[in-house]
Amino acid sequence: MTKVLTIGAAVQDVFLSHSPEFKPVSDKTADELFLKIELGSKNDVNKIDFSTGGGATNAAVTFARQGLEVQFMGTIAHDPAGDAVLADMDTEGVDTSYISYSKKYCTGYSVVLLASTGERTFLTYRGASTHYDINNFDLDDTRADWLYVTSMAGNVEIIDKIFRQAKSQNTKIFYNPGKDELNQPAKFKSLLEDVDILSVNRDEAQLIVEGQDLEVLVRRLLHYVPMAIVSDGPNGVVASDGKTFVRAGMYEDVKVIDRTGSGDAFGSGFLSQWAQGRSFKDSIVFASANSTSVVTKIGAKTGILHKGVVLHAMPLSEKKL
Numbered sequence: 001m002t003k004v005l006t007i008g009a010a011v012q013d014v015f016l017s018h019s020p021e022f023k024p025v026s027d028k029t030a031d032e033l034f035l036k037i038e039l040g041s042k043n044d045v046n047k048i049d050f051s052t053g054g055g056a057t058n059a060a061v062t063f064a065r066q067g068l069e070v071q072f073m074g075t076i077a078h079d080p081a082g083d084a085v086l087a088d089m090d091t092e093g094v095d096t097s098y099i100s101y102s103k104k105y106c107t108g109y110s111v112v113l114l115a116s117t118g119e120r121t122f123l124t125y126r127g128a129s130t131h132y133d134i135n136n137f138d139l140d141d142t143r144a145d146w147l148y149v150t151s152m153a154g155n156v157e158i159i160d161k162i163f164r165q166a167k168s169q170n171t172k173i174f175y176n177p178g179k180d181e182l183n184q185p186a187k188f189k190s191l192l193e194d195v196d197i198l199s200v201n202r203d204e205a206q207l208i209v210e211g212q213d214l215e216v217l218v219r220r221l222l223h224y225v226p227m228a229i230v231s232d233g234p235n236g237v238v239a240s241d242g243k244t245f246v247r248a249g250m251y252e253d254v255k256v257i258d259r260t261g262s263g264d265a266f267g268s269g270f271l272s273q274w275a276q277g278r279s280f281k282d283s284i285v286f287a288s289a290n291s292t293s294v295v296t297k298i299g300a301k302t303g304i305l306h307k308g309v310v311l312h313a314m315p316l317s318e319k320k321l
Helices: 055-065 080-092 156-168 185-194 214-221 262-274 280-294
Strands: 003-007 011-017 024-026 033-035 047-053 069-073 108-114 120-125 146-149 172-175 197-201 227-231 237-240 244-248 316-320
Touching: 003 055, 011 080, 047 055, 047 080, 055 069, 055 080, 055 146, 055 262, 146 156, 146 262, 156 172, 156 185, 172 185, 197 262, 214 227, 214 237, 214 244, 227 262, 237 280, 244 280, 262 280, 280 316
Parallel strands: 003 069, 003 146, 011 108, 146 172, 172 197, 197 227
Antiparallel strands: 011 047, 024 033, 108 120, 227 237, 237 244, 244 316
16 A cells, blocks of 8 residues: 655644625725724624644545555644644544644644635644654654655755655655745755655746746746646646646636635645556546535535545646657
8 A cells, every 4th residue: 555644734723704794805006805804893703613724634634535544744732723633633544653742832723714705814823833843753664655745834954854864765755845945945946856746836836937837837847856736726737747748727617615725635636646556647637626626615624535536527638748
């Protein structure tokens, strides 16, 4: 059985929704929409949902539901939010023996104000999910086939350590970096020599290489990694394994309830198939379907697909590099 070790954040999320106050407001001085809540006001919400999140735990659930052996490595605390993370991982059959515990910080926690459009405003306490100790991240006895690494809150030294260990064990690396790593361009690019698959969105790709078109971005990322995936939300994705380009649109036009975890679902969805020997094209189709399913539910894990789901065709084209 293929074994995947996921590394990164674990948090508890509480979603507040169905509130007339959570509606996007336009500002004539900007091209953005805002959530406007008056200071000192009391605003009713009519629905509350508790779930857990964090890129690494979200990915772990995809791998587990697709029948892979999964381990999670990250930091939480001995508190109710940490208990919720452990409970979810145990329910999904994820090995949590590599979790470390912070004595100083609480488990990461987010309050998510969810608008009817599916857009979110986050109030986040990052806590233990960003204050990492390098001594808690060691791959010596993990022996995974794949390493799936998400944001490490800018701790490039820890990432460098685990990447080097992974390569010494012939473990392949899938990397979905966070903004704190990308904002250290020189250090970040030095990490890429060990990466087998890099997955980023359009804005993140533009922090690494220049370009506007997704295909141009992917071509330039291939100078750093053997396989690159660049997503652009509802506009789809372009990916290449160095031999073929795949351009895919939306898997399905669905009503978006909550976009939380859609990127995690795509990246982990792709690797869950690719690591088991599926074709490049089929792995993209599953990734798109997994991401689409996630946005139809509240929370990052509820909509993650289970093994054996039947998928339909989607807008997709292939061409040789």
